[in-house]
Amino acid sequence: MKKKIAIIGSGIAGLTIANLFKKNSNFQVTVYEREKTLSLEEGYGIQLSPNSISVLNKIGFFNIDNNHFFNPSKLNFYSIHNNKICDLNLDRFNTDTVKYTTLKRFTLIEFLKDALFVNNIRFGKEVGKVSKIKEKLLINFTDNTNDLVDFIIVSDGVFSRTKSIIENKTVKPHYNGSIAIRTVIKSSEDFNYESENVSLIMLPKAHIVIYPINKKNEINLICIVRQKSFQNKDTYSIIKKEILSQNKSLENLFKGHLDSWPIYTTRKPSKSIYENVFYLGDAFYTFIPTIAQGASQSIEGANELFNLLSKDTKEIQNLYLKKD
């Protein structure tokens, strides 16, 4: 009989593992998403490591229209006054089929969603209670429906409410003392950086990362600024104080619509009280955006968990949490 898996949350982590299981006929997967639809808001750009691209290629990422992503070959480091300090050759991590890739989060989510069947995802579903019945887990959703499954994979993001419900204790991420500011810019003649590569501009209390996200000259800008607390201050006034006061020429980068949000991270990953519950993506462990590898880790973690569950090994929890 097929093993039933409930995946809670349809972000990059949940959708990637659902796609991997879709190809394994021993399992039946259903993704339960709290929102009414997938978050297809264009969103910020993401950078994906070659390792995560090789996982995505298993589910057909190599077919994606190549105008919708970019393969930068260098990461350039700049000082506060736009002087280039050094660079890192990203090409050395690439092969012919697997390359360091930048794209819009939206492009990745849409690809992952399109590769699933409509009945693989249920919207408007939030876990209310989980209880063990013999070897299985009974999920009671807040809309009074339920599902009896063999495994639960919780991938509902950094605030993971499902984790608090399952573990029966309040699990809260902590504010990491910085905020993220995002905008999309068009490369133009007065753009001072290499528009085909990743640029990292370092300031005392902030850094700015700029990179192309497609072949339409669209460039993603993420600025991480240290802030003791996050109040809904005017974002531009933060930019003026922490960035432009030090280099006015960076003004051109912040002319478009700016979004900002506080950055939260989780503490050490830990095992569930149930041996057949696993945490994945930001619900498992949240990487700080400075490392720019949270999405890549969600994808690589999905592949690791998929391999462990597919092999039907004992001690999956210990292997999943093992430090290599």
Ligand SMILES: Cc1cc2nc3c(=O)[nH]c(=O)nc-3n(C[C@H](O)[C@H](O)[C@H](O)COP(=O)(O)OP(=O)(O)OC[C@H]3O[C@@H](n4cnc5c(N)ncnc54)[C@H](O)[C@@H]3O)c2cc1C
């Ligand atoms: C500023 C910034 C820049 C970043 N840049 C990069 C980058 O360049 N490269 C990179 O690799 N990573 C980057 N990351 C990190 C990356 O975006 C995340 O690590 C990744 O999106 C995590 O995916 P996830 O699926 O675990 O969670 P999420 O994307 O948060 O998805 C969680 C899903 O669960 C749903 N959900 C929430 N609660 C419930 C519930 N109770 N029940 C059911 N569903 C629920 C949500 O609606 C959502 O669909 C960045 C992050 C930030 C903040």
